[in-house]
Amino acid sequence: LESTVLESKQTDPLSSWHDTPTKQAIISYVKEVTNTESAKFIPVSNRVATFDNDGNLWSEQPLYFQLFFAIDRIKAMANEHPEWKTKQPYKAVLEDDMKTLMSYGEHGILEIVMATHAGMTVEAFDAIVKNWLKTARHPRFNKPYNELVYQPMLELLDYLRANNFKTYIVSGGGIDFMRPWIEAVYGIPVDQVVGSSVKTEFVIEEDKPLIKRLPKIDFIDDKEGKPVGIQRFIGKKPVFASGNSDGDFAMLRYTDSNTYPSFQLYLHHTDAEREWAYDRDSHIGKLDKGLDYANANGWTVIDMKKDWKVIYPFQKE
Amino acid sequence: LESTVLESKQTDPLSSWHDTPTKQAIISYVKEVTNTESAKFIPVSNRVATFDNDGNLWSEQPLYFQLFFAIDRIKAMANEHPEWKTKQPYKAVLEDDMKTLMSYGEHGILEIVMATHAGMTVEAFDAIVKNWLKTARHPRFNKPYNELVYQPMLELLDYLRANNFKTYIVSGGGIDFMRPWIEAVYGIPVDQVVGSSVKTEFVIEEDKPLIKRLPKIDFIDDKEGKPVGIQRFIGKKPVFASGNSDGDFAMLRYTDSNTYPSFQLYLHHTDAEREWAYDRDSHIGKLDKGLDYANANGWTVIDMKKDWKVIYPFQKE
Numbered sequence: 001l002e003s004t005v006l007e008s009k010q011t012d013p014l015s016s017w018h019d020t021p022t023k024q025a026i027i028s029y030v031k032e033v034t035n036t037e038s039a040k041f042i043p044v045s046n047r048v049a050t051f052d053n054d055g056n057l058w059s060e061q062p063l064y065f066q067l068f069f070a071i072d073r074i075k076a077m078a079n080e081h082p083e084w085k086t087k088q089p090y091k092a093v094l095e096d097d098m099k100t101l102m103s104y105g106e107h108g109i110l111e112i113v114m115a116t117h118a119g120m121t122v123e124a125f126d127a128i129v130k131n132w133l134k135t136a137r138h139p140r141f142n143k144p145y146n147e148l149v150y151q152p153m154l155e156l157l158d159y160l161r162a163n164n165f166k167t168y169i170v171s172g173g174g175i176d177f178m179r180p181w182i183e184a185v186y187g188i189p190v191d192q193v194v195g196s197s198v199k200t201e202f203v204i205e206e207d208k209p210l211i212k213r214l215p216k217i218d219f220i221d222d223k224e225g226k227p228v229g230i231q232r233f234i235g236k237k238p239v240f241a242s243g244n245s246d247g248d249f250a251m252l253r254y255t256d257s258n259t260y261p262s263f264q265l266y267l268h269h270t271d272a273e274r275e276w277a278y279d280r281d282s283h284i285g286k287l288d289k290g291l292d293y294a295n296a297n298g299w300t301v302i303d304m305k306k307d308w309k310v311i312y313p314f315q316k317e
Numbered sequence: 318l319e320s321t322v323l324e325s326k327q328t329d330p331l332s333s334w335h336d337t338p339t340k341q342a343i344i345s346y347v348k349e350v351t352n353t354e355s356a357k358f359i360p361v362s363n364r365v366a367t368f369d370n371d372g373n374l375w376s377e378q379p380l381y382f383q384l385f386f387a388i389d390r391i392k393a394m395a396n397e398h399p400e401w402k403t404k405q406p407y408k409a410v411l412e413d414d415m416k417t418l419m420s421y422g423e424h425g426i427l428e429i430v431m432a433t434h435a436g437m438t439v440e441a442f443d444a445i446v447k448n449w450l451k452t453a454r455h456p457r458f459n460k461p462y463n464e465l466v467y468q469p470m471l472e473l474l475d476y477l478r479a480n481n482f483k484t485y486i487v488s489g490g491g492i493d494f495m496r497p498w499i500e501a502v503y504g505i506p507v508d509q510v511v512g513s514s515v516k517t518e519f520v521i522e523e524d525k526p527l528i529k530r531l532p533k534i535d536f537i538d539d540k541e542g543k544p545v546g547i548q549r550f551i552g553k554k555p556v557f558a559s560g561n562s563d564g565d566f567a568m569l570r571y572t573d574s575n576t577y578p579s580f581q582l583y584l585h586h587t588d589a590e591r592e593w594a595y596d597r598d599s600h601i602g603k604l605d606k607g608l609d610y611a612n613a614n615g616w617t618v619i620d621m622k623k624d625w626k627v628i629y630p631f632q633k634e
C-alpha cells in the first residue's frame with residue numbers, strides 16, 4: 001500500500017514542466033475548481049477548455065504549417081496547371097521565391113490556399129492531408145509536421161481531461177486541415193474542433209451523394225471570430241483558454257468574463273535555441289496587446305525557455 | 318438470479334413501441350452493428366446518429382413551435398414598438414390574423430423571426446427562450462411546448478446511447494432556440510446540436526465582452542444544408558439518420574452513402590386523433606419525394622398510428 005501511495009505521488013501529470021509558478025498556477029486552479037468543498041467548484045458540464053493550435057499546440061515557424069502544405073500542393077499539382085509557370089503568385093511558389101510570394105500579401109496567400117483547399121470532395125481532401133503528413137518533413141527538424149507538437153501541452157490536455165474538462169481546439173487554421181490528424185495526436189475528437197472553413201455544397205452526382213469544397217471562405221476563426229466560433233459550435237463559455245498570440249486575445253477575454261473562476265494561459269515563445277523566440281514584432285503569431293493585458297491582469301504566461309523541460313515528444317528521454 | 322434474468326428480459330428499451338416490423342428493424346440493426354463478431358460491426362467512434370427535431374422529436378403543428386415563440390415575443394414586445402400596430406406583418410400578428418400573416422409568405426415570417434431573435438446578447442436570448450417555455454402553452458394540448466416530445470423517440474435516443482451511439486440534433490430550427498432546453502429533455506448536450514443560426518458579433522462594451530445576435534441569417538440547416546451542417550459541425554458521416562420530411566431527404570441520402578451499414582428512419586404522421594396526420598400536401602413537414610424514395614429503397618418508415626403505443630410522456634400510464 002505504501003509503495004502505491006509513493007508511486008502515485010511520483011506520477012507527475014505535468015512531468016515535462018519545470019516546477020515554476022506557471023505549473024503551480026495551473027495545478028492550483030485545477031485542484032480548486034474540481035474540489036466539491038470549494039466555493040470555486042465548477043460542475044463537470046461547465047469545464048470547457050479551448051486551445052489555439054498554431055504556435056500553441058504545435059509550432060508555426062518559419063511558416064504556418066498549413067502554408068507549407070499549400071505550397072507543397074501547388075508543386076504537386078503543377079503538372080495539371082502549366083499556366084502556373086508564368087502566373088503569379090504560383091510562379092513564385094514553384095520557384096521557391098518566398099519573398100515574391102509574400103509581396104502579394106494576404107491576397108496571394110488566399111489564392112494559393114483556395115487553389116489547393118477547394119475543388120474536391122471532403123473525403124478527397126482528408127486523404128490529401130493524411131498523405132502529406134506521411135511524406136512531408138519540416139525544414140528545420142526534418143520530422144513530420146505533426147510530430148512538432150509540444151510535449152508539455154499534450155500533458156496539459158491529458159491533465160485537464162483527467163479532471164473532467166472537455167478539451168476543444170479553437171484555431172484560425174482550417175477545420176478540415178486539422179481533423180485528419182488531431183484525434184491521434186491530441187486525443188481531441190473531430191467534433192471538438194472549431195476552425196476556419198471554406199463553403200461546401202451537397203450534390204448528388206451519378207446517384208452518389210457528395211460534399212464538395214468550394215473556393216470561397218465560409219468563416220475565419222481568428223481574433224473576434226474565436227468567441228463567435230465558440231458560441232456557434234460549443235454553445236458554452238469556456239472556463240479555461242490557451243493561446244499564443246493577439247489572435248487569441250478576444251477568446252481569452254471572453255473566457256475571463258465567465259462567472260465561474262476561469263484561467264487564461266498565454267504561451268510566450270522565448271526559446272530560440274530549442275524552438276523559436278518571437279512576440280511583438282512577428283508577422284506570425286504576433287503577441288503584443290495580449291502580453292501587456294496578460295501581465296496587467298494576472299493571466300498566466302508560459303515562458304517556454306524557463307517553464308518547459310522538453311519541447312517535442314521525440315526529445316523526451 | 319432467475320428473477321434478475323426475468324426482469325432484464327422484461328425491461329424493453331423501446332417499451333412505447335408496438336412490436337411491429339419497424340421496432341424489429343431498429344433492434345435488429347442495432348444488435349447487428351454492435352456485435353463484434355458480425356461483418357456489419359461499426360466501431361464506437363463511428364456510431365453517429367442524427368435526428369431532425371421539428372415533427373420528429375417534438376410536434377410541429379398547427380405551426381412550428383418556434384413560430385409560436387416568435388408570435389408570442391412580438392406581442393410581448395409590442396409596447397416598445399407602437400409602430401407595429403399599423404405596420405405589417407406585425408399588425409397581423411398582434412391581431413391574431415394568421416391568414417394575413419401567412420399572405421406575407423417566407424419574407425413575412427423572416428421579418429417576425431429577425432425582430433424577435435436578434436438585437437440581444439446570446440445570454441439574454443437564452444433567458445427569453447427559457448422563460449417562454451415556462452409560461453407558454455400549446456393551443457391544443459395546453460402543455461408547455463417541450464412536453465410535446467415523442468415518448469417513443471426519447472426511448473430510441475436512450476437505446477442508441479446505451480449502445481454507444483453519439484446522438485446529435487440536426488434541425489432547421491434555430492440552434493440557440495434549442496440549446497436552452499434540449500439537454501434536459503433529450504439528453505443531448507448543447508455541443509451536439511446543428512441548427513440554423515443568425516450571425517453574431519463579439520464586442521467589448523464598457524469593458525464587458527459580449528456576443529450579440531444580429532438580424533442576419535448565417536446558416537439555414539435544412540434540405541441540402543443538413544449534410545453541409547453535419548460535415549461542418551460533426552465532421553463524420555452518420556450511420557443512423559432520422560427525420561420526418563423532405564427537408565431531411567438529403568441527410569438520409571447522405572447517411573445512406575456511408576460505407577458502414579446505415580439506417581434511415583422516416584416518421585410518417587398518420588395519427589390525426591392522437592397527434593396529426595399530414596404528408597404530401599402539407600406546408601409544414603411536407604413528406605413526398607422522401608416517402609417514395611424510402612418505400613422504393615427499403616428505408617424504415619414509422620407509421621405513428623400503428624407503431625407507437627403512446628405519443629407524449631404525459632400520456633404514459
Ligand SMILES: [Ca+2]
Nearest residue numbers: 052054055244
Ligand atoms: Ca496561434
Ligand SMILES: [Ca+2]
Nearest residue numbers: 369371372562
Ligand atoms: Ca422535421
